[in-house]
Amino acid sequence: MTPMIPDVLDLHTHTIASGHAYNTIYEMAYSASQKGVQLLGISDHGPAMEGAASSFYFRASRRVPRSLYGIQLLFGAELNILDFDGKLDLDDESAAPLDYVIASLHVECIKPGSTEDHTAAYLGAMKNPRVMILGHPDDGTFASDYERIAYEAASQKVLIEMNEASFRPGTYRKNTFQNAKDLLLACRKYKTGIIVSSDAHIETDILQHKHALELLEEVEYPQEWIVNTSVEKALQSFSDRREYVKRR
Numbered sequence: 001m002t003p004m005i006p007d008v009l010d011l012h013t014h015t016i017a018s019g020h021a022y023n024t025i026y027e028m029a030y031s032a033s034q035k036g037v038q039l040l041g042i043s044d045h046g047p048a049m050e051g052a053a054s055s056f057y058f059r060a061s062r063r064v065p066r067s068l069y070g071i072q073l074l075f076g077a078e079l080n081i082l083d084f085d086g087k088l089d090l091d092d093e094s095a096a097p098l099d100y101v102i103a104s105l106h107v108e109c110i111k112p113g114s115t116e117d118h119t120a121a122y123l124g125a126m127k128n129p130r131v132m133i134l135g136h137p138d139d140g141t142f143a144s145d146y147e148r149i150a151y152e153a154a155s156q157k158v159l160i161e162m163n164e165a166s167f168r169p170g171t172y173r174k175n176t177f178q179n180a181k182d183l184l185l186a187c188r189k190y191k192t193g194i195i196v197s198s199d200a201h202i203e204t205d206i207l208q209h210k211h212a213l214e215l216l217e218e219v220e221y222p223q224e225w226i227v228n229t230s231v232e233k234a235l236q237s238f239s240d241r242r243e244y245v246k247r248r
């Protein structure tokens with residue numbers, strides 16, 4: 001069955017600047033426009049990932065057009081959490097032009113620790129004012145305290161990501177279906193905002209959200225708290241986060 005959740009955006013995608021992705025910003029935007037995407041986010045890997053762009057790529061990114069082929073474009077980054085304090089791999093000046101940051105744990109950039117370590121890493125990353133989204137927190141390689149993450153994300157206005165790549169056959173992430181379900185049940189309790197992303201590393205994967213959307217339907221996640229349903233809702237969630245950061 002095709003999921004019934006309206007889905008007009010994809011904010012986790014990679015370009016050739018990530019070092020292991022295969023299209024340019026322009027190719028990604030063109031493909032997104034053909035698929036009816038209204039808001040596309042480019043989120044290349046931070047500099048600590050092997051083959052990724054240097055900090056200069058992000059620092060100069062004011063030049064990137066914020067609309068292409070008739071669709072709205074955001075330019076962000078998927079930054080690497082480097083330690084269990086939640087330190088990210090881009091300095092503040094280089095991150096300044098970014099529209100948003102996704103914070104993720106990757107084995108290429110940090111050695112897994114305990115559940116408490118990973119939880120601390122996510123909570124630490126949320127202290128960074130530019131972080132709007134926690135990327136693929138369902139990865140069992142970095143299992144964390146989902147109650148805690150769901151609660152803190154809700155109160156600090158950070159979105160929890162349901163990442164389609166976690167559910168693709170052959171994913172290197174662990175126990176993702178069960179973890180994602182546990183996480184969503186916790187999120188539902190705290191009314192945590194959810195974003196569904198493709199994590200596309202090639203244009204054909206843009207807006208591939210099928211398994212993630214199915215899971216949201218399975219747990220009857222209220223559409224109200226899923227930002228994919230409208231561009232306004234997604235952008236509002238970013239302003240809510242900025243407002244929260246200003247006041248804390």
Ligand SMILES: [Zn+2]
Pocket residue numbers: 078104106135136
């Ligand atoms: Zn990632």
Ligand SMILES: [Zn+2]
Pocket residue numbers: 012014078199
């Ligand atoms: Zn990614």
